[in-house]
Amino acid sequence: KPLHFVTLLGSLRKASFNAAVARALPSLAPDGVAVTPLGSVGEFPLYDQDIQDAGFPAPVLAMADQIRAADGVIIVTPEYNYSIPGGLKNAIDWLSRISPQPLARKPVAIQTASPGMIGGARAQYHLRQSLVFLDAVVLNRPEVMIGQVADKVGADPLELTDAATRAFLTRQLGALATLAQKVKG
Numbered sequence: 001k002p003l004h005f006v007t008l009l010g011s012l013r014k015a016s017f018n019a020a021v022a023r024a025l026p027s028l029a030p031d032g033v034a035v036t037p038l039g040s041v042g043e044f045p046l047y048d049q050d051i052q053d054a055g056f057p058a059p060v061l062a063m064a065d066q067i068r069a070a071d072g073v074i075i076v077t078p079e080y081n082y083s084i085p086g087g088l089k090n091a092i093d094w095l096s097r098i099s100p101q102p103l104a105r106k107p108v109a110i111q112t113a114s115p116g117m118i119g120g121a122r123a124q125y126h127l128r129q130s131l132v133f134l135d136a137v138v139l140n141r142p143e144v145m146i147g148q149v150a151d152k153v154g155a156d157p158l159e160l161t162d163a164a165t166r167a168f169l170t171r172q173l174g175a176l177a178t179l180a181q182k183v184k185g
């Protein structure tokens, strides 16, 4: 059965390394797997229940619909201060308030990239912690933590060129596809 995954990006900046990783995913997906990007988390206001009570913002509703329709979500994000960026946490907080909650029982893969050595590993465990409460089905392995990412991209255009990293991403997408088929039944 064909599968459709969507990518959720934790960085807002134009020259984002994580955005370069996310852009590579459609071409790295195994046969029968399509990958498309979600909207920017930068379009969400800061979570405020008063805004929610007046009506969910349109970008939140649109992203929730896209996630519900997808077979899986790939979260690609930098690590900020050993955790996830506030914008990504804000998006998760908004999505968690919508009913039906879009990430419930949804297969999710996590990818982090950093110019540092650790590749954003510490952010992954904070992200997993929130996804427990949302009852997402988070892929355990392989873990994609791309360290020294500045050496793994071409400058112009900014794209992920490192062959080993690209092959590894294909492996994780394959593992997510296996998980998604299982969840689909």
Ligand code: FNR
Binding pocket: 011, 012, 013, 015, 016, 017, 018, 019, 077, 078, 079, 080, 081, 082, 083, 113, 114, 115, 116, 118, 119, 120
């Ligand atoms: C960072 N950076 C960073 N890197 C890391 O490996 N661990 C960390 O805890 C942090 N903390 C951190 C906090 C803040 C506020 C910023 C702005 C940056 C560096 C970060 O990995 C680097 O800026 C990346 O290039 C950000 O990802 P994008 O935007 O290139 O995808």
